[in-house]
Amino acid sequence: MSVVEALSRTRGGKRLHWTDYAAYGYLVLGVFLMFGPVVWLALSSFKTQASLLEFPPTLLPMSQKEAVVSGYDKPLPLFTVTLPDGSKKLMGQVRRVGLQAQMVDPNAPDKPINVAIGQRQPIRELAFATSNYTDPLRQFAFTRYLGNSVFVTIVATIITLLINSMAAFALSIYEFPGRNAAMVGIIGTLMIPITVILVPVYLVVTSLGLINSLWAVILPGAATPTGVFLLRQYMMTLPRDLIEAARMDKASEWQIYARIVLPLSLPALAVLAIFSVMWRWNEFLWPLAVLTKSESYTLQIGLNAFQGELQVQWQYLLAMTVLTLIPVSLVFVFLQRFITTGIANTGLK
Amino acid sequence: MAAASDHQSLDPASGLTSGLWSALVRLIDVPMRGVQALIGQRNMPYMFLLPNLAFFGLFVFVPLVIDVWFSVTGGSALFLGQRPYVGNQQYGYLFDCGSYLNPSSCREDHFWRGVQNTLVFTFFQVTMMVLFSLLTALVLNMKIRGRGFFRAVFFFPVLLSPVVVALIWKWILQRDGLLNAGLTSLGGQKILFFVDPSWAMFWAIFVSIWAHMGFYTLILLAGLQAIPADLYEAAEMDATPVSRVLWRITLPLLWPNLLVVLVLSLIKAVQTFDEVFVLTGGGPGSATLLIVQYIYETAFANQVQNFGLASAASVVLGVVLFVLTLIQLALTQRSKNA
Numbered sequence: 069m070s071v072v073e074a075l076s077r078t079r080g081g082k083r084l085h086w087t088d089y090a091a092y093g094y095l096v097l098g099v100f101l102m103f104g105p106v107v108w109l110a111l112s113s114f115k116t117q118a119s120l121l122e123f124p125p126t127l128l129p130m131s132q133k134e135a136v137v138s139g140y141d142k143p144l145p146l147f148t149v150t151l152p153d154g155s156k157k158l159m160g161q162v163r164r165v166g167l168q169a170q171m172v173d174p175n176a177p178d179k180p181i182n183v184a185i186g187q188r189q190p191i192r193e194l195a196f197a198t199s200n201y202t203d204p205l206r207q208f209a210f211t212r213y214l215g216n217s218v219f220v221t222i223v224a225t226i227i228t229l230l231i232n233s234m235a236a237f238a239l240s241i242y243e244f245p246g247r248n249a250a251m252v253g254i255i256g257t258l259m260i261p262i263t264v265i266l267v268p269v270y271l272v273v274t275s276l277g278l279i280n281s282l283w284a285v286i287l288p289g290a291a292t293p294t295g296v297f298l299l300r301q302y303m304m305t306l307p308r309d310l311i312e313a314a315r316m317d318k319a320s321e322w323q324i325y326a327r328i329v330l331p332l333s334l335p336a337l338a339v340l341a342i343f344s345v346m347w348r349w350n351e352f353l354w355p356l357a358v359l360t361k362s363e364s365y366t367l368q369i370g371l372n373a374f375q376g377e378l379q380v381q382w383q384y385l386l387a388m389t390v391l392t393l394i395p396v397s398l399v400f401v402f403l404q405r406f407i408t409t410g411i412a413n414t415g416l417k
Numbered sequence: 418m419a420a421a422s423d424h425q426s427l428d429p430a431s432g433l434t435s436g437l438w439s440a441l442v443r444l445i446d447v448p449m450r451g452v453q454a455l456i457g458q459r460n461m462p463y464m465f466l467l468p469n470l471a472f473f474g475l476f477v478f479v480p481l482v483i484d485v486w487f488s489v490t491g492g493s494a495l496f497l498g499q500r501p502y503v504g505n506q507q508y509g510y511l512f513d514c515g516s517y518l519n520p521s522s523c524r525e526d527h528f529w530r531g532v533q534n535t536l537v538f539t540f541f542q543v544t545m546m547v548l549f550s551l552l553t554a555l556v557l558n559m560k561i562r563g564r565g566f567f568r569a570v571f572f573f574p575v576l577l578s579p580v581v582v583a584l585i586w587k588w589i590l591q592r593d594g595l596l597n598a599g600l601t602s603l604g605g606q607k608i609l610f611f612v613d614p615s616w617a618m619f620w621a622i623f624v625s626i627w628a629h630m631g632f633y634t635l636i637l638l639a640g641l642q643a644i645p646a647d648l649y650e651a652a653e654m655d656a657t658p659v660s661r662v663l664w665r666i667t668l669p670l671l672w673p674n675l676l677v678v679l680v681l682s683l684i685k686a687v688q689t690f691d692e693v694f695v696l697t698g699g700g701p702g703s704a705t706l707l708i709v710q711y712i713y714e715t716a717f718a719n720q721v722q723n724f725g726l727a728s729a730a731s732v733v734l735g736v737v738l739f740v741l742t743l744i745q746l747a748l749t750q751r752s753k754n755a
Contacts, residue, residue, distance in 0.1 A: 087659055091556045095567045098553065101627070102570050105585045106577075108595055112588060124598035235469035238462035250466055257477045259742040263688045263709045264735035267487055267716045267728045268480035271495055291472035321461040322449035326442040350578035352691040353709070357717050368580045372695055375584060382588070389584045396576045404569055407576075411635050 106393070113386035114196040120382050131195040135160055139177045147171065147188040158191070159183075200387035209362060210388060213370035216282055217349060220366055224286040225344040229337055231291055236299035237325050241311060258293050262354050273358060284358045285366065289347070295340050298410070302336035303329060339410040342403050349395060367392050484735070487728035493721060500725070507729035528730055530703045531711035538622060538693075538707060539686040546626045546633060547679055553630065554637035555667070568638070572631035579691030582628045587696055590620060611697055614704035621693045621705045628692055629685070633678045640674030641667070673751070680745040684738060708734055 112120065114129040134143040137160050144160030149171055151157055159171040162180055169188060172180040204210045238244075239251060262269065269288050278284040306329060314324050330337070352368050359369055371392060375385055399407075453461055483497065488507050490500035515522030520529035557568050574582065589595045590610045597607045610616040644667065652662045668675075690709035693699075699706035699714075708730070716727035 085659075088559070088561070091559050091561060094552070094556050095561070095570075098567065099570050102574060102631075105589055105627075106573075109585045109588060121593070123593040124602060125593070125595060231468040231472060234465040238465035242462040244459070244462045247462075250470065253470070253478075254473065255746075257473055259739050260477050260481055260735065261688060261738065263690065263712070264731050264738060265477065265480040265484050266712060266731060267724050268483035269476055270716070271483060271487075271497075272475060272480055274495060287472070288476040291469045291476070296469065320446060320450045320453055321458060321465075322446055322453070323442065325465065326445070327439075346576060350576075350580075352579050352695075353713065357713060368578055371580050371584065375587070375695065376698075385584065386588065389581055393577055393581045396578070396581075397573075400569075400573055400576050404572065408568070408572065408635055411632065 109386060110390055113200055113383075113390045114198070115200075115383065116195075116197040117381075117383045120386075128194055129196055130192045131197070133191045133193045135174055137172060137174045137177050140172075144172070144174075146191045148191055149183050149188045151187075159188070161188070197383065200383045201391070204384045204388055208374075208384070209365070209370065210391075212363060213365050213367045214391075216364060217367040220282050220285050220351075221345055221348040223282075224290060224348045225341055227286065227290045228292060228295055228344045229341060232295035232340065233299050233330060233333065233337065234325065235291075235296050236303055237329055239296070240300045240303035240306075241324075241329065254293050254296050257291075262288070266353070266357060269354075270357060280359060280361045280364045282364060282366075285351070285355045288354065289351070292344075294343070298340055298343075299333060299336050302333050306332050339406050342399065342406055343410065346396065346399065346407075481735075484728050484732060487724050488732050489725075491725050493723065495722075495724060503725070507725045508733075510726060511729055511733070525726070527703055527706060527711055527714075528708075531706050531708040534618070534704070534706055535687060535689075535708045537618065538625075538689065538705075539683065542622045542625050542686045542689070543679065543682050545622070546630050546682055547675070549626065550630045550633035550637055550678065551671075551675065553634045554641055555663075557634070557638055558641040568635075571634055574628050575631040577628065579628065580695050582624060583692045583695035586620065586624045586627075612701055614701055617697050617701060617705050621697055624692055624696055625686075625689060629682070633682055636678055636681075637671065637674055640671050644670045673748070676748050677745065680741060680748060684741045684745065687734070687737060687741070 111127065111129060112125070116129075116131050119126065119129065119131055133146045135146055136143045140160075140162065144162065146158060146160055147169075149157050149159045157173065159173055162170040162172050164170070164185065167185055168182050169185050170180050171183045171188065235250075235254070239247060273279060273284045273288065278287070310328055310332075311324055314328055319327070350368065351366070352372075355366050355369050356372070359365055362370070362373065365373065371385070371388060374381075374388065452464055456464065486497060487500070489502060489504060490497070491503040491506065492500050494500050511525050511528055513524035514529060517523075517529065520526045520533055523529045553571055557564060557571070561567070577585075591597075592607060592609060596610075601607060608616065610620055648666050648670075649662065652666060657665075688709055689707055690713065693705055693707055694710055694713075697705040699710050712727050712731050712734070715723050715730065
């Protein structure tokens with residue numbers, strides 16, 4: 069059996085149709101296009117400032133090999149030098165003056181020779197510039213931005229879960245006058261995204277004295293129609309007998325909510341929690357409008373400010389971008405299934 | 418998941434959280450019983466609705482009213498009492514144009530450039546994205562090895578933040594970036610993508626599609642999987658050609674989902690801001706300035722904060738979105754009934 073034949077067998081034993089080949093081709097191209105840029109970012113983030121400026125760029129983070137030569141304080145960059153007699157030799161460069169370079173043999177450090185710069189080739193090795201990651205932690209407010217983002221994400225998610233589950237509980241368990249009006253009102257908020265009410269929400273937040281506070285980022289998006297409906301859909305499927313039985317036992321309505329309905333709704337709450345974490349971690353326009361002091365920046369706003377500077381320090385920017393996408397990638401790896409079923413069921417992001 | 422509610426859970430961490438939770442529940446139960454005694458069990462649902470509705474009221478409905486109020490007042494003060502009533506002057510400024518086709522002839526030329534750019538952006542972004550999402554969903558719906566993996570790959574960028582998305586592509590598209598390296602190695606010239614207006618718009622659209630198509634692919638895939646398999650089996654027995662199956666079975670049955678995706682992506686595209694703002698900053702000049710960026714800059718980023726004009730523009734945007742959302746709800750309702 070030939071290789072092509074082996075590879076083109078399907079589980080059903082049938083041969084592949086031409087459409088299958090086209091499909092695999094499309095998907096492989098898709099993998100390159102969708103993952104490639106992220107991989108390129110991650111690889112670039114380990115390059116030194118000097119190798120980031122190289123053109124054409126190398127695929128892997130490479131930097132010049134250096135060696136300590138006795139008699140010199142600093143490690144010398146290593147080159148392969150083509151000597152006048154045609155032989156090649158490994159040498160360290162002491163200094164470069166114009167088109168000439170003073171080179172020294174590491175084994176005979178007391179006899180430097182002059183070489184034309186065209187006669188030497190740098191020796192490069194794979195090296196990961198981890199300082200791109202460690203420097204920003206010390207020099208910039210990166211940890212502060214990170215802390216702010218974590219705080220906003222966690223607190224906002226807790227508030228979102230609490231108030232939306234309470235509303236969903238009311239709308240799914242009870243029949244009461246005004247229920248439909250409340251539902252229409254909540255659906256109505258879908259039509260009023262933050263882009264439309266940017267200025268007046270800013271006024272409300274200012275009136276509450278929250279400008280430049282993280283609460284200004286947390287509060288306006290805490291109630292979400294998506295959350296209410298996701299939870300309500302789930303709570304409607306819970307058995308009513310449980311609730312009736314609890315009432316017989318003199319449970320208060322609050323206890324019914326907190327002790328019965330909420331624990332039973334954990335799967336739906338988990339989906340909403342994942343969504344909320346993603347929304348909050350990635351939120352941009354509103355924090356950009358409301359956070360004007362750098363000490364209250366979230367990661368996204370901090371990154372944007374950093375990339376807008378006149379001299380973009382790409383080596384740090386790339387590393388911080390990688391750090392910013394790590395939590396989301398972890399969510400992706402472990403919880404992707406919840407998100408995809410959540411989207412497929414509600415059609416909402 | 419359900420284990421957390423299980424009181425016999427052996428996990429000490431979940432034991433601790435559930436212990437804390439029940440203590441908290443008991444603590445809150447005291448005032449809650451008081452409230453219940455006061456207003457009666459019948460009225461308790463209002464109590465549960467209250468926090469959520471208070472948030473919606475404070476941060477959605479009240480702002481909506483203020484938005485309109487802002488748009489008919491002038492000056493640069495933020496607080497309503499200090500803003501003089503100017504009637505429809507702000508709207509007059511926005512629509513004061515020599516010719517609507519030529520933004521330079523308008524009093525608020527940036528607004529009209531924003532409108533024009535948003536129309537171009539939305540048209541190409543939505544059509545190309547729906548097309549590619551459909552193609553990807555069709556491919557992923559085939560009997561293919563590693564389908565879960567491929568589906569995840571296309572979905573991955575959806576989770577990335579717009580800032581991260583923009584920075585990833587900015588790094589690739591910059592003057593000495595990967596793409597220009599590829600171009601020069603093929604014997605071409607370097608292109609300054611963010612200096613050329615057409616290229617900047619092209620990449621704004623491309624990057625936006627790259628970031629969002631996974632989401633729509635997922636919705637369409639769910640729609641495809643809901644099509645009864647026996648239809649395909651019957652077609653296979655009759656040896657129906659692939660193209661005929663596509664036109665006669667798949668696309669007609671997918672049509673309701675396709676419409677929803679179309680309108681949903683339209684609503685999102687009109688409001689695009691984040692990734693394009695970080696990628697191009699609206700430039701070169703105002704070549705990729707979209708309407709939301711105009712609103713943001715008019716209100717917050719310009720030297721003179723013009724809240725009135727920004728509100729007037731956002732009311733206009735709001736009306737457009739309102740119409741689009743009504744269409745979406747009608748379509749969703751119809752596809753549910755069908």
